[in-house]
Amino acid sequence: MSWINESGPFNGIVMSSRVRIARNIAGLPFPSIASPEVLQKAVDMVKKSILESNSILSRDFDFVSLRNLSDVEKYILVEKHLISPDLVERAEVAAALINHNEQISIMVNEEDHIRMQCIFPGFQLDKAWELLNRVDDIVEESIEYSFDEHLGYLTSCPTNVGTGMRASVMMHLPGLVATKYINSVLQTISKVGLTARGLYGEGSEALGDIYQISNQITLGPSEEEIISNINIAVRQLMENERMARQALMQSNKLEFEDRIWRSLGILTHARKLSLQEFMSLLSQVRLGVDMGIINGIDVVMLNELMVKCQPAHLQAYIGRETSAEELDVARADRVKNELSKVT
Template sequence: MDLGQFTDHALSEWMKQEGPESDIVLSSRIRIARNLRHYPFPMLATNPQSREVLEKVSTVLNNEDLASISHFNLMPLSEMSELDKRVLVEKHLISPNLANESRNGAVILSDNESVSIMVNEEDHMRIQCLTPGFQIKEAWDLANQIDDIFESQLNYAFDEERGYLTSCPTNVGTGIRASVMIHLPALVMTHQINRILSAVTQVGLAVRGLYGEGSEASGNLFQISNQITLGQTEEEIIDNLHSVVLQIIEHERAARNTLLAEARHRLADKVHRSFGILSHAVILDSKEAMQRLSDVRLGVDLGLIQGMSSRSLNELVVMTQPGYLQKVSGGPLSSEERDVRRAQLFRERFAQK
């Protein structure tokens, strides 16, 4: 399978499925950081060393147990254009760090894009599993299965006291990051979001934006993940995240019900105004597009807007990002050209409603 199979389409196969609580939780993710014993971390490795790491990792792709999970595609970043790398970042299949700074970096993707294994990023391996909706435990089961297969074939860097050794000290121990992408517009509208997120950070969880560390929240989308990787088992980390996210979901549902009961007309006006702007705007920057799309998503979820699917809105999140816009346009676009193309795309899509 060539790279175009992953960059020509905005929606990954796994994103086309409906998951539990999908009106609030867009996706769940497990990421596992692993390094090979006797090799320097990627930031200190020489070119020959990082090439050897890639070769060792790639040999595991022939493993029968791994093949029973999916067919996997190995793609070196050196063979990708900058635009293709950006699209993979926008689809959350690789990290900005791998796209920008990797030496002999590569990504291994399952056919449906639910599994992404980054090689020679900050760590030698970062195994990522994605599921639709609130399925963090299911994502962990898959990631753990894949990790066991690689560990049976490779010699991981592991310490009896510290656990799995990683480039960044904050990942030492289990090396696991469990996260959910969650849409919280009602908590934002009712001015409860700061209190909720403050409580989240006090129980050892981190709150980030759409693209993880260093990104800000956009379109009322927040990434909730564990901060602690040492001193807890993987199951304890996941159970803690699971229970906290369930509480956040309850608060968001309560806020949505309050808005419907006490300010239904104002809420309907807000979501339909955003729908109107997306349907008719001639120029639209990414920040406003994400906010308006958040309003429309809330309107769809609450039944205030009919005839649109969450799947189509998920697709638009990726399709209107800068990299994908330029990909479908056939080359680089200026900022204003992207804003014009973004608005055109919304007009076309919303006209089909």
């Protein structure tokens, strides 16, 4: 079970919680300047640290060499948030270890030698960090990290030096978007060292009113302080979002519900859907489900549908290379088929 197909706390607003840490191997040049031989050595060392460890977790991981995957297979992993687009760009020298329930993934030779993450459904940052910390300890049993007494963990990018931690919570915020408070709210969190990114992280668009809230500062505060800071901000964001949703409902209930039901109607009957239109309509349906306006559909099903209708998943669904228009037609067809099971 992964964040996609499992329910979690407060999942009407918080879709997932993820903690990622960056590590480099002592004595090896950073990936950006390392030779192919050194990068292969990093892959071998990380693979051995997990698959040959004495931990019970070692039997739960699969090793994936990105050079052996098709482009579609690589981007399916990106769309499931198991690897980053940057790792795909380095596919010839990159690898990943992914556990069977897809909660933990370890990327090798992205910007740093090791980037490991744990992702849980709903609002569970503390739980994600607890599990990831155990995995980090397992790797460190056989690999010495690049570490400085004063600076902490050394990373390719100075913004990650220190804890090397990036903790993030993926939130669905249609109420704040619709009431036009989203920009002021995001400016406020930036004042406490947090930032908002789109669906696939830095540089990506906030499709479907989905934002990833994460820390900007890794040097100074401890891991626990970073997570506590995000937890406080997320609880406030959840309250702001609930108030915004209630305000929309109270200002014009008929228009509010009509927009939600129209969105479901279009998704159910459209002949073609662009990714942007699909995500926008799905956002309204998700809002309707969480507000109790639409029954018979749950947010877990909508998470699965969202991922199934991303470009690489659709390419796999079709089974061949397609044009952009064919993808839009296939997306509408898949949405219609999935929703017909529950509506």
